[in-house]
Amino acid sequence: MEKRRPGLIDPRALPIAVGYLPVAFAFGLSAVAIHLPGWFAVLLSLLVYAGASQFAALHLLASGTPFLAGIVAIWLINLRMALEALSFFRRVDWGHLRPHLSLLLTDETFVAASLGDAMSPAAYVRLVWLPYTAWVLGSLIGVLAGDLLPLLLRHAFGIAIEALFVSLLVGAVRADARTAWAAAAGAAGAILGSPLGGWSLVVGMVLGALAYFLATARAERAA
Amino acid sequence: MNSLTLLTFVLAAALGTALIRFLPARYAHHAADPRLERLLQGVPAAALGALLVTGFTSALPPHDLVTTALSLGVAALLAWRPGGVLWPVLGAVAVAATGLYIHLG
Structure with missing residues (x-):
């Protein structure tokens, strides 16, 4: 029997991306609301790609925190990712690709990638590219067009990431x-x-x- | 803050965060001690538990904990039968939208 080829997107990436969109949207919206330039919000999403620290950056800049203190705070908030990268990448043998692919690891993709069998680099890319794209595009849309999405739907999608965690946890506990x-x-x-x-x-x-x-x-x- | 300061801020934040991800991934295979291995095996599930708690109260504004609990309960029920995560997530979003519609009108 012919083996089915995997698609471009890991099914687990969909709820993560769907969950990221409204959050990234809110991030872009908040940045503009506190009079930061739109490019700043989009560039932060593009290069930092870590939600909690990005929102913290807005808060720190808006409250007039000294430049260096703000940077150090962001690093400290993101320090947990060192533990995640160490936990995930010790299980895979991807050679020189390993550190580069770590740049797209987030709390959510780490959890999804870690529970289950060890992944190939291609399977990992199928999991991480869509959430990253959703995060950057969501920020851009937030900057450009704040309130086009109905508020109720925007709020309801806030549950998507939590629901993903619950489903992953149920599967992990069963195993x-x-x-x-x-x-x-x-x-x-x-x-x-x-x-x-x-x-x-x-x-x-x-x-x-x-x-x-x-x-x-x-x-x-x-x- | 002017544009140059903001650009420096983004680049410094990005560089530090990239190193935080990059260095452990680069040297992860040196952490081969079996006790450390056993310890690290628990990190994903621990992160799940912690993320669920930290996100629970803020998942659905205006802090609608009943709708949050109902939505996640539906997600857990739908996830009990193996078959992917999409249906549990869509089920939870549907319950959340209904709950918020009732709550917010």
Whole structure:
């Protein structure tokens, strides 16, 4: 039987892209609303491609934060990506392509790419190109045409990324029960770390990884 | 801020963020210790849990937590049967749109 060729887009990329569009749209809109030039918002999306830190950049610039402090804050918010890149790229053997492809890794594509079998570079590209395009185009549309999308629909699409996380989590827990411990500890860590702002995600990731480590050790002892 | 300062801001933010992604990816294979490996295996699921919590209250304005919970419940139910993520996501968006329509009018 002939093997079916994979399409240009990984199906998991669709909800991520759909979720990114309104957020990126809101980002472009917010940048213009605080009188930053449109090119600044689009260039930030094009080159930084990290939502939380981009919104933080708008807040920092609008509140008159010193230039260097603003830059360092953005780096700190994005530091969690080091952990994600380390976790994902140790599983794949893509040679010199590995660091370059890491530039398109986000929280959402990391989660989608990590759960399941190790991917080929082509499969990874099929997953990441559409969310990146949606993010940049969404920012551009936000800058150019703020309120064309009905508000209700814009708000409703805000649930798309969360729903994707739930579906990925359900699939992961069905495959490996230890991931439930990791996810629960990750959630608890994010709640405990909420006073730390952007760092709460890092606290959650560290606690969740520890929980998975302990669950694995316990399972090995029991075996 | 003038255009040159803003451009420097973007480039500095982009360069730092690129290095944050690039360097761990470049040297990821050196992290071959089995204990570290076991620890890192839990990171994706941990990130999922943390992201769900951090996004839960802000997913649907105006902080409509009931609609958020219902939408995600529908997504979980639809995801229970293996078959991709599109239907769970579309189901959640449909519930969210209905909930917001009732809530906001």
